Amino acid sequence: MKQFGVHHLLLFAAAILLLPFATPDIASDRAALLGLRSAVGGRVLLWNLSSLTPCQWSGVVCSPENSSVVELHLPGMGLSGKLPSNTITNMTNLQTLSLRYNALSGPLPADIFSSLTSLRNLYLQHNFFSGQIPETLFSLTSLVRVNLAENNFSGPLSPSFNNLTRLGTLYLQNNHFSGPIPDLNLPTLDQFDVSNNNLTGEIPRGLSGKPKSSFAGNSLCGDPLDSCNGKPKKKLSGGAIAGIIIGSVLGFLVLLLLVFCLCRMLARKGVSSKDEGVVKEKELEIPTEKAMESGVGKDSPSSSFAAAMGAREKEKGEGRLLSGGKKGLVFLGKTGWNFDLDDLLRASAEVLGKGTFGTAYKAVMENGLAVAVKRLRDVNMGEKEFREKMEEVGKMDHENLVPLRAYYYNREEKLLVYDYLPMGSLSALLHGNKGGGRTPLNWETRAAIALGTARGISYLHSQGSTISHGNIKSSNILLTKSYEPRVSDFGLAQLAGPTATPNRVAGYRAPEVTDPHRVSQKADVYSFGVLLLELLTGKAPTHSLMNEEGVDLPRWVQSVVREEWTAEVFDLELLRYQNVEEDMVQLLQLAVDCTAQYPDNRPSMMKVVAKIEELSPKTSQYPIGDIVESHGLDSGSTPP
Ligand SMILES: *[C@@H]1O[C@H](CO)[C@@H](O)[C@H](O)[C@H]1NC(C)=O
Numbered sequence: 001m002k003q004f005g006v007h008h009l010l011l012f013a014a015a016i017l018l019l020p021f022a023t024p025d026i027a028s029d030r031a032a033l034l035g036l037r038s039a040v041g042g043r044v045l046l047w048n049l050s051s052l053t054p055c056q057w058s059g060v061v062c063s064p065e066n067s068s069v070v071e072l073h074l075p076g077m078g079l080s081g082k083l084p085s086n087t088i089t090n091m092t093n094l095q096t097l098s099l100r101y102n103a104l105s106g107p108l109p110a111d112i113f114s115s116l117t118s119l120r121n122l123y124l125q126h127n128f129f130s131g132q133i134p135e136t137l138f139s140l141t142s143l144v145r146v147n148l149a150e151n152n153f154s155g156p157l158s159p160s161f162n163n164l165t166r167l168g169t170l171y172l173q174n175n176h177f178s179g180p181i182p183d184l185n186l187p188t189l190d191q192f193d194v195s196n197n198n199l200t201g202e203i204p205r206g207l208s209g210k211p212k213s214s215f216a217g218n219s220l221c222g223d224p225l226d227s228c229n230g231k232p233k234k235k236l237s238g239g240a241i242a243g244i245i246i247g248s249v250l251g252f253l254v255l256l257l258l259v260f261c262l263c264r265m266l267a268r269k270g271v272s273s274k275d276e277g278v279v280k281e282k283e284l285e286i287p288t289e290k291a292m293e294s295g296v297g298k299d300s301p302s303s304s305f306a307a308a309m310g311a312r313e314k315e316k317g318e319g320r321l322l323s324g325g326k327k328g329l330v331f332l333g334k335t336g337w338n339f340d341l342d343d344l345l346r347a348s349a350e351v352l353g354k355g356t357f358g359t360a361y362k363a364v365m366e367n368g369l370a371v372a373v374k375r376l377r378d379v380n381m382g383e384k385e386f387r388e389k390m391e392e393v394g395k396m397d398h399e400n401l402v403p404l405r406a407y408y409y410n411r412e413e414k415l416l417v418y419d420y421l422p423m424g425s426l427s428a429l430l431h432g433n434k435g436g437g438r439t440p441l442n443w444e445t446r447a448a449i450a451l452g453t454a455r456g457i458s459y460l461h462s463q464g465s466t467i468s469h470g471n472i473k474s475s476n477i478l479l480t481k482s483y484e485p486r487v488s489d490f491g492l493a494q495l496a497g498p499t500a501t502p503n504r505v506a507g508y509r510a511p512e513v514t515d516p517h518r519v520s521q522k523a524d525v526y527s528f529g530v531l532l533l534e535l536l537t538g539k540a541p542t543h544s545l546m547n548e549e550g551v552d553l554p555r556w557v558q559s560v561v562r563e564e565w566t567a568e569v570f571d572l573e574l575l576r577y578q579n580v581e582e583d584m585v586q587l588l589q590l591a592v593d594c595t596a597q598y599p600d601n602r603p604s605m606m607k608v609v610a611k612i613e614e615l616s617p618k619t620s621q622y623p624i625g626d627i628v629e630s631h632g633l634d635s636g637s638t639p640p
Pocket residue numbers: 028031032035036086087090
């Protein structure tokens with residue numbers, strides 16, 4: 001007890017001793033903040049001036065050791081007047097400067113950026129700043145986000161933007177910038193907007209991939225806007241014809257190159273085209289996520305299901321494993337289906353992908369019925385137990401689940417038969433085919449997918465306090481033609497042997513989960529939270545796609561949100577929708593709650609459903625799914 005007191009006293013003494021000798025950085029940062037405070041009018045910044053370090057002042061964030069100011073956030077504080085010189089630049093360790101939505105005016109002081117070499121985020125949007133962008137900005141090579149939109153800036157856009165090699169966001173819209181757009185060559189530049197300025201000339205090649213709206217309200221031409229040549233219907237000159245020929249030849253070469261690259265990519269994924277109509281073992285190794293994502297196998301010619309399975313038997317030198325006969329296949333519930341194992345074995349089949357518990361096939365029977373068949377591997381369960389488990393899973397009945405329709409069990413082979421859903425998975429929809437020919441997912445659809453998925457999981461959780469899904473991820477959310485979500489792969493986590501690790505996708509796994517076969521309902525909530533973040537940001541979680549890295553979504557979102565609670569988090573495709581920001585931010589908040597570090601801090605799935613239902617009455621109304629499809633009849637793409 002006494003020791004404790006002495007210890008404290010020592011600490012206290014140390015603190016007293018240290019404070020007056022606060023590091024020179026923090027002292028000069030403090031002076032700079034005071035300089036700024038006295039220069040800008042508006043709402044008084046309620047800072048406790050008797051404290052020696054500014055680290056507790058609102059809007060000020062210090063480094064972990066409190067040795068310098070690293071972030072300054074004063075958004076919407078009614079600040080006005082000009083920024084003084086010799087102040088902001090003194091905060092040499094500043095990483096984020098946010099003065100957005102104020103009434104600051106005048107030119108930026110020429111020295112404002114000269115020492116801010118660590119600056120990553122600059123948010124000055126929505127003020128009355130005028131004049132040119134100070135040249136010193138272009139020496140800040142750490143910059144990632146620059147938002148100068150909705151000001152009165154003028155002058156040309158400098159080609160020195162190319163110095164900012166890490167730039168991801170450049171928002172300059174609604175200013176008076178003039179002259180041509182420099183040829184920016186910034187591979188990381190993702191968010192770009194120069195609309196409503198006074199820019200002229202041709203849009204440089206490096207920016208032609210940006211949306212039209214990024215250039216609106218200027219006198220610009222060229223891709224993605226109209227061509228610069230005016231009327232293309234006039235007679236073509238000799239030069240133009242030569243140009244077209246050369247262009248075509250080049251185009252052809254590029255096409256060849258593309259085809260070549262595509263082939264190589266496919267080969268690398270192990271997706272070679274099929275030999276003699278037999279699905280090879282190699283193909284069976286495609287992980288579901290990637291296969292579904294790339295849509296591989298969808299349009300390839302089909303072999304029979306027996307052949308598809310036989311390929312593996314032959315390689316293993318085993319005999320025929322499956323014996324036909326009606327008794328083999330056990331139907332669950334009223335499916336209205338009338339086929340037996342032989343029909344299934346004769347069905348044309350293609351690999352949909354390899355998932356956590358085995359390979360999935362699409363099998364189309366002679367009568368046109370398409371089903372999805374999952375061939376389990378490494379089942380760690382006796383026959384009786386297995387059959388009981390399947391009956392249990394078969395009873396799960398909810399419009400947002402992919403129902404288990406039938407199963408087959410013998411010692412070597414276990415097959416599960418499900419409805420076939422032609423639209424594939426949410427993962428494929430979100431991350432597949434980016435760039436070309438992809439229909440963007442609008443806000444209503446995403447919100448409806450979030451709600452339906454939550455309802456499906458909530459239903460599972462309502463069946464018993466120990467029942468969880470255990471493997472929630474976007475590749476397990478399948479979609480109907482009307483984009484209703486159906487949760488698949490439930491009830492399998494306990495079946496799997498030690499080698500089939502459910503939820504091996506680290507990006508979805510709750511931090512407390514150590515045994516992937518025992519995933520609590522609160523861990524499901526975490527995974528669902530990551531799924532929500534994926535829907536909102538359009539980004540894939542860590543390891544969820546094969547070749548690409550993905551991001552630690554909860555941490556990434558939290559870091560962005562800490563910097564600025566705004567649009568930067570959301571998928572670009574969502575930003576074009578007006579009047580839904582409020583709902584988007586609410587869903588984001590819910591996702592952050594679901595991904596809380598400690599399970600007890602996460603809401604239950606029932607609460608999650610209620611929260612999403614609150615968002616907007618129209619998102620809770622589904623279009624009524626068509627009955628034919630829900631029974632797995634894929635009238636659209638089956639052969640006659
Ligand atoms: C910023 O630093 C300069 C040079 O070190 C100094 O002269 C100036 O007074 C400082 N500004 C403020 C507001 O402390």
